[in-house]
Amino acid sequence: MDITPILNTLDKLDSYRRLGKVNRVVGLMIESKGPKTSIGDVCYIHTGDTNKQRIAAEVVGFRDEHVLLMPISSIQEISPGSLVETTGKPLQVKAGDALVGSVLDGIGRPLNGEDLPIGLTPRLTESSPPNPMQRPRITEKISCGVRAIDSFLSVGEGQRIGIFAGSGVGKSTLLGMLARQSSADINIIALIGERGREVREFIEHDLGEEGLKKSIVVAATSDQPALLRIKGALTATTLAEHFRDKGKSVMLMMDSVTRVAMAQREIGLAVGEPPATKGYTPSVFALLPKLLERSGTNELGSITAFYTVLVDGDDMNEPIADTTRGILDGHFVLDRALANKGHFPSINILKSVSRIMTNIVDTEHLGAAMRARELLAAYAESEDLISIGAYKHGTSKKVDEAIAYEPKLMNFLKQSTNNPVHYTESRDQLIKLLGKGEQY
Numbered sequence: 001m002d003i004t005p006i007l008n009t010l011d012k013l014d015s016y017r018r019l020g021k022v023n024r025v026v027g028l029m030i031e032s033k034g035p036k037t038s039i040g041d042v043c044y045i046h047t048g049d050t051n052k053q054r055i056a057a058e059v060v061g062f063r064d065e066h067v068l069l070m071p072i073s074s075i076q077e078i079s080p081g082s083l084v085e086t087t088g089k090p091l092q093v094k095a096g097d098a099l100v101g102s103v104l105d106g107i108g109r110p111l112n113g114e115d116l117p118i119g120l121t122p123r124l125t126e127s128s129p130p131n132p133m134q135r136p137r138i139t140e141k142i143s144c145g146v147r148a149i150d151s152f153l154s155v156g157e158g159q160r161i162g163i164f165a166g167s168g169v170g171k172s173t174l175l176g177m178l179a180r181q182s183s184a185d186i187n188i189i190a191l192i193g194e195r196g197r198e199v200r201e202f203i204e205h206d207l208g209e210e211g212l213k214k215s216i217v218v219a220a221t222s223d224q225p226a227l228l229r230i231k232g233a234l235t236a237t238t239l240a241e242h243f244r245d246k247g248k249s250v251m252l253m254m255d256s257v258t259r260v261a262m263a264q265r266e267i268g269l270a271v272g273e274p275p276a277t278k279g280y281t282p283s284v285f286a287l288l289p290k291l292l293e294r295s296g297t298n299e300l301g302s303i304t305a306f307y308t309v310l311v312d313g314d315d316m317n318e319p320i321a322d323t324t325r326g327i328l329d330g331h332f333v334l335d336r337a338l339a340n341k342g343h344f345p346s347i348n349i350l351k352s353v354s355r356i357m358t359n360i361v362d363t364e365h366l367g368a369a370m371r372a373r374e375l376l377a378a379y380a381e382s383e384d385l386i387s388i389g390a391y392k393h394g395t396s397k398k399v400d401e402a403i404a405y406e407p408k409l410m411n412f413l414k415q416s417t418n419n420p421v422h423y424t425e426s427r428d429q430l431i432k433l434l435g436k437g438e439q440y
């Protein structure tokens with residue numbers, strides 16, 4: 001037997017264990033004397049005699065000669081003098097086809113406690129976005145299976161969209177519809193900072209068995225350490241990148257990017273960053289573009305991404321909403337007023353934009369969408385008058401037309417959750433609905 005490869009590996013093995021000792025814990029921050037390590041490296045803090053009793057932590061900074069660590073798992077039983085061992089490497093997760101259909105935690109381990117399947121490829125969770133000059137332009141559309149989106153807000157393969165919404169207006173339901181009904185090859189769904197109960201509810205109710213079959217879910221709930229919640233976002237993005245590099249059309253959904261920002265704020269404040277806008281620290285605004293730019297196209301495949309952003313009331317100028325809107329290629333606004341009326345999906349077409357739609361749809365479709373938008377806008381402008389009966393038929397031709405079309409358009413935009421409609425069908429239905437030019 002040729003043992004050269006084994007000898008070679010042994011040669012490369014680092015037989016030193018680089019150790020340090022915990023000397024202080026303040027809130028979330030663990031300070032240790034040594035080991036020699038660099039920012040972003042994963043360390044293990046040993047709390048017992050066996051290798052099993054250890055807590056994973058990441059180096060997030062240095063203070064004087066001391067190493068500042070943040071736990072990735074919850075901290076228990078750390079005491080002064082606990083040994084800190086560096087792995088000398090940043091966090092890696094394992095990716096591969098065998099993960100499809102499974103639910104993982106923030107660092108890519110199965111949430112049900114089972115072992116990972118074999119044959120997976122390790123990948124660093126930190127990576128740079130594709131080089132902008134090598135990113136192919138978005139030219140193909142993706143069928144989302146949701147009529148309101150495909151007809152008015154068509155999405156391109158590799159486009160990145162923000163879904164802006166308050167609580168309880170139908171984000172999870174919409175993401176579930178997209179996961180089940182879109183034409184993407186695979187979905188990666190990151191549930192970040194949700195309540196524990198919601199994870200199961202989303203998987204069983206919104207996603208369903210059929211959706212899970214072509215998805216990988218990464219869940220980091222609100223009770224978990226801030227760093228683990230951020231890792232959840234990075235892990236999901238890394239998995240999506242793995243499948244993009246295999247040439248797949250990937251759909252990445254992150255619910256919610258606001259909670260990722262909040263987790264980063266928690267860490268920033270703990271390491272002593274100054275709070276800036278609304279208490280968000282500068283590192284939050286550094287993290288967001290780094291994270292959101294990783295999706296999109298590269299020369300091998302595409303990641304079409306939907307990031308939900310929580311907005312209180314209608315405050316679209318809240319710092320996270322404002323920043324993400326600037327980075328992404330479109331925003332969909334879910335409207336509470338529509339949801340209250342039972343109009344689902346509650347997408348407010350007039351407030352929503354897909355910046356790439358004009359490049360990817362045919363002129364007939366674009367013309368129909370523009371005209372329908374004009375009608376909806378004309379109706380919205382006079383809605384107050386119309387609803388109190390103060391509008392007199394014949395005053396404005398445009399408004400008369402809008403009034404005639406409004407119920408048909410609203411009906412067209414409504415869709416129940418288990419009724420997929422392919423892009424071409426939505427397009428044709430919209431064109432047909434608008435019918436013959438000006439007549440009504």
Ligand SMILES: Nc1ncnc2c1ncn2[C@@H]1O[C@H](COP(=O)(O)OP(=O)(O)OP(=O)(O)O)[C@@H](O)[C@H]1O
Pocket residue numbers: 165166167168169170171172173174344345415416417
């Ligand atoms: N397409 C739909 N058809 C019918 N009802 C819907 C639809 N979408 C949402 N709903 C209703 O709205 C409620 C809230 O939806 P959902 O849980 O998706 O909102 P959410 O924005 O994810 O809420 P949260 O902020 O709590 O996460 C659901 O319980 C459901 O009754």
Ligand SMILES: [Mg+2]
Pocket residue numbers: 171172173198
């Ligand atoms: Mg939800």
